[in-house]
Amino acid sequence: RIDGARLWDSLMEMAQIGATPKGGCKRLTLTDLDKQGRELFTRWCEEAGCTVSVDRMGNMFARRPGVDDSLPPVMLGSHLDTQPTGGKFDGVLGVLGALEVVRTLKDLNIRTKHPIEVANWTNEEGSRFAPAMVSSGVFAGEYTEEFAYSRVDAEGKTLGDELRRIGFQGDLPVGGRPIHAFFELHIEQGPILEDENLDIGVVTHGQGQRWYEITLTGFESHAGSTPMPVRKDALLGAARVVELVNRIGLANAPNAVATVGMLNPYPNSRNVIPGQVWMTIDFRCPDDAVLAGMDKALHEGVAAICAAIGLEQETKQIFYYPPVAFEESCVTAVRDAASKLGYTHRNIVSGAGHDACYIARVAPTAMIFTPCVDGISHNETEDIKPEWATAGANVLLQAALAKAEI
Amino acid sequence: RIDGARLWDSLMEMAQIGATPKGGCKRLTLTDLDKQGRELFTRWCEEAGCTVSVDRMGNMFARRPGVDDSLPPVMLGSHLDTQPTGGKFDGVLGVLGALEVVRTLKDLNIRTKHPIEVANWTNEEGSRFAPAMVSSGVFAGEYTEEFAYSRVDAEGKTLGDELRRIGFQGDLPVGGRPIHAFFELHIEQGPILEDENLDIGVVTHGQGQRWYEITLTGFESHAGSTPMPVRKDALLGAARVVELVNRIGLANAPNAVATVGMLNPYPNSRNVIPGQVWMTIDFRCPDDAVLAGMDKALHEGVAAICAAIGLEQETKQIFYYPPVAFEESCVTAVRDAASKLGYTHRNIVSGAGHDACYIARVAPTAMIFTPCVDGISHNETEDIKPEWATAGANVLLQAALAKAEI
Ligand SMILES: NC(=O)NCCC(=O)O
Ligand SMILES: NC(=O)NCCC(=O)O
Numbered sequence: 090r091i092d093g094a095r096l097w098d099s100l101m102e103m104a105q106i107g108a109t110p111k112g113g114c115k116r117l118t119l120t121d122l123d124k125q126g127r128e129l130f131t132r133w134c135e136e137a138g139c140t141v142s143v144d145r146m147g148n149m150f151a152r153r154p155g156v157d158d159s160l161p162p163v164m165l166g167s168h169l170d171t172q173p174t175g176g177k178f179d180g181v182l183g184v185l186g187a188l189e190v191v192r193t194l195k196d197l198n199i200r201t202k203h204p205i206e207v208a209n210w211t212n213e214e215g216s217r218f219a220p221a222m223v224s225s226g227v228f229a230g231e232y233t234e235e236f237a238y239s240r241v242d243a244e245g246k247t248l249g250d251e252l253r254r255i256g257f258q259g260d261l262p263v264g265g266r267p268i269h270a271f272f273e274l275h276i277e278q279g280p281i282l283e284d285e286n287l288d289i290g291v292v293t294h295g296q297g298q299r300w301y302e303i304t305l306t307g308f309e310s311h312a313g314s315t316p317m318p319v320r321k322d323a324l325l326g327a328a329r330v331v332e333l334v335n336r337i338g339l340a341n342a343p344n345a346v347a348t349v350g351m352l353n354p355y356p357n358s359r360n361v362i363p364g365q366v367w368m369t370i371d372f373r374c375p376d377d378a379v380l381a382g383m384d385k386a387l388h389e390g391v392a393a394i395c396a397a398i399g400l401e402q403e404t405k406q407i408f409y410y411p412p413v414a415f416e417e418s419c420v421t422a423v424r425d426a427a428s429k430l431g432y433t434h435r436n437i438v439s440g441a442g443h444d445a446c447y448i449a450r451v452a453p454t455a456m457i458f459t460p461c462v463d464g465i466s467h468n469e470t471e472d473i474k475p476e477w478a479t480a481g482a483n484v485l486l487q488a489a490l491a492k493a494e495i
Numbered sequence: 496r497i498d499g500a501r502l503w504d505s506l507m508e509m510a511q512i513g514a515t516p517k518g519g520c521k522r523l524t525l526t527d528l529d530k531q532g533r534e535l536f537t538r539w540c541e542e543a544g545c546t547v548s549v550d551r552m553g554n555m556f557a558r559r560p561g562v563d564d565s566l567p568p569v570m571l572g573s574h575l576d577t578q579p580t581g582g583k584f585d586g587v588l589g590v591l592g593a594l595e596v597v598r599t600l601k602d603l604n605i606r607t608k609h610p611i612e613v614a615n616w617t618n619e620e621g622s623r624f625a626p627a628m629v630s631s632g633v634f635a636g637e638y639t640e641e642f643a644y645s646r647v648d649a650e651g652k653t654l655g656d657e658l659r660r661i662g663f664q665g666d667l668p669v670g671g672r673p674i675h676a677f678f679e680l681h682i683e684q685g686p687i688l689e690d691e692n693l694d695i696g697v698v699t700h701g702q703g704q705r706w707y708e709i710t711l712t713g714f715e716s717h718a719g720s721t722p723m724p725v726r727k728d729a730l731l732g733a734a735r736v737v738e739l740v741n742r743i744g745l746a747n748a749p750n751a752v753a754t755v756g757m758l759n760p761y762p763n764s765r766n767v768i769p770g771q772v773w774m775t776i777d778f779r780c781p782d783d784a785v786l787a788g789m790d791k792a793l794h795e796g797v798a799a800i801c802a803a804i805g806l807e808q809e810t811k812q813i814f815y816y817p818p819v820a821f822e823e824s825c826v827t828a829v830r831d832a833a834s835k836l837g838y839t840h841r842n843i844v845s846g847a848g849h850d851a852c853y854i855a856r857v858a859p860t861a862m863i864f865t866p867c868v869d870g871i872s873h874n875e876t877e878d879i880k881p882e883w884a885t886a887g888a889n890v891l892l893q894a895a896l897a898k899a900e901i
Contacts, residue, residue, distance in 0.1 A: 314846025328737035440720025
């Protein structure tokens with residue numbers, strides 16, 4: 090069993106880097122704070138007897154050698170970056186939980202047959218640079234490095250430049266090597282486990298996801314002297330798209346969700362009718378056919394809204410992945426570990442996207458969920474109980490041992 | 496008659512300061528560019544034989560002495576600041592048209608009984624610092640200097656600090672002195688004069704205006720794992736407020752207009768349900784009772800929208816002025832000048848707010864409108880014909896002479 094107090098202390102120490110007044114964490118990917126977080130993680134891994142290497146996407150791998158070091162590693166990990174108004178656990182629990190696994194193995198002097206690697210994936214959140222999980226995506230062959238490097242943040246900085254700026258563009262090629270199994274521990278980010286008073290979620294699937302960027306163009310003019318009937322108000326169009334997206338989500342609930350997260354009117358001046366709006370949309374559903382139906386409804390709806398007001402529009406899908414089924418033997422390893430440890434558990438579908446969803450394409454993969462208070466995430470008040478973290482890391486340890494073999 | 500070519504040259508030279516690629520002008524109030532514009536204006540005024548003084552709000556007055564310099568001045572002017580995506584003529588025509596009047600009087604060696612002052616009012620646009628026309632508002636006793644100084648821009652800078660930074664906080668007290676008459680020449684910013692093929696609008700009224708800031712607060716959470724029914728999406732509420740504002744405008748058209756100009760969601764991240772939205776509203780109508788009805792409909796509508804989604808809200812009216820009727824003898828002076836010069840004209844109501852609307856409270860005041868192409872303003876493509884500018888400045892000259900007396 091892992092050392093729950095040590096794990097909690099490390100979670101709290103990492104949360105200092107980018108701590109927000111409301112008790113959350115703002116450690117956006119590839120910022121100076123992310124660099125600090127990566128350096129602390131490196132130090133901890135080296136103290137736990139690991140060798141840290143970094144690939145060309147800034148993905149970090151802390152390796153604990155196996156008895157037979159030529160065997161492919163069992164990899165455990167998640168991400169250290171956060172949302173702008175993020176919590177202390179989303180992603181971080183999976184990285185520091187994995188670190189706690191190797192710390193425990195070191196304490197107990199346990200040598201595994203397969204090497205074990207603790208992974209920290211770059212830019213999982215997708216908030217500063219879209220899309221999300223872009224670096225595990227490159228690792229899995231979904232994107233090219235060039236595509237990932239050219240992603241741009243709100244200030245016009247590229248992912249590639251920022252990666253080099255903080256000194257975390259390594260030499261290791263991205264992906265292309267065998268992995269024996271990959272496990273990601275994560276908070277559920279939804280209410281089910283807490284509501285049902287369960288310790289562990291055995292994640293069987295991840296839902297499919299489509300992200301869009303929409304630009305609506307009307308005509309900006311004077312708010313005081315432009316009569317209502319002749320206006321081409323891009324913000325009125327955008328408002329109707331927000332309503333449309335909500336309607337599409339509700340029509341496909343309870344399984345589907347649909348969200349407008351960003352919306353930027355231009356020129357954003359009090360007495361100017363907005364001439365342009367840029368906005369983002371996030372659609373998710375465990376059923377790919379339903380997701381395709383939502384896509385169709387979006388395109389038709391946006392076209393109708395724009396025709397009614399006289400707006401031009403561009404609707405781009407910038408991100409898509411189909412629903413993922415995790416690998417049978419890995420899912421079983423998680424379920425067996427929970428049972429063996431006496432934790433209550435159930436099968437669950439992930440609402441959020443995770444690096445594991447990409448790694449599942451190139452390695453046998455599964456995920457472990459722990460409850461989180463009120464299902465709240467992507468919010469500074471995101472919270473978990475120390476015993477939940479302990480349970481999750483214990484399951485991670487046992488599942489890893491099942492695959493890495495003693 | 497004024498020198499139309501010289502006026503046009505000056506308009507084009509001033510438009511270089513803050514020129515935008517699309518042919519417009521971005522010279523936001525109290526920026527370095529505004530400082531440059533003010534310095535050029537000062538030089539031109541001094542070359543035209545005027546003495547420039549600046550009051551504590553940065554309002555500039557270029558004085559041409561009268562034969563009896565103890566008489567109150569006839570004041571002519573408007574503003575040199577622009578919208579972020581503004582044009583070359585909104586405000587600038589009124590200032591440089593007034594300058595052209597004193598240049599012409601100098602050329603012709605005409606001495607007027609009353610002194611003539613050319614005014615440039617600070618922060619007319621209200622885009623960087625709300626409310627609009629704040630400095631003519633202080634001049635007219637609507638606001639205190641302290642209120643105006645404490646206005647904050649999007650970056651948190653105050654109007655007072657920016658005024659001092661560019662070196663244009665003068666010593667002159669703001670207002671409190673007699674003005675014999677005030678005339679403001681301005682582009683119509685609407686389509687009527689051009690549609691009716693008229694040279695001049697004799698402005699009889701300015702419409703009433705109410706500005707609001709609304710903050711909607713919901714709960715930010717994960718876009719992928721928060722089921723639709725439990726969401727408190729502040730952006731969905733904001734979208735409904737945009738639709739409400741549009742409905743209120745249409746219900747009171749053709750006279751009333753209603754606009755949402757700014758809308759900022761928070762945290763503005765693709766995969767976070769927005770927890771908060773801040774937005775601005777602009778209502779206008781020439782009929783104060785109708786404007787009051789729009790205010791009531793807004794408050795009721797916002798309350799209902801928020802109750803339905805479970806949002807908190809704060810709706811603040813930050814700016815109000817009732818409809819203005821310009822002074823009879825000044826309006827007559829404008830109409831007579833247009834007739835005498837052989838220009839076609841009609842009475843017209845101003846859709847936009849103007850410094851003249853505040854000055855009307857402390858001095859006999861009227862306005863002169865010239866057509867503008869397609870009624871477009873607050874847009875980089877805003878345009879006028881040189882002969883329209885000439886006609887407007889000729890009317891300004893004759894109206895000024897009628898009041899200043901030779
Ligand atoms: N786990 C998590 O919050 N990932 C961010 C990507 C997403 O699901 O939107
Ligand atoms: N004339 C003009 O555009 N003024 C700006 C203030 C307003 O009317 O919104």
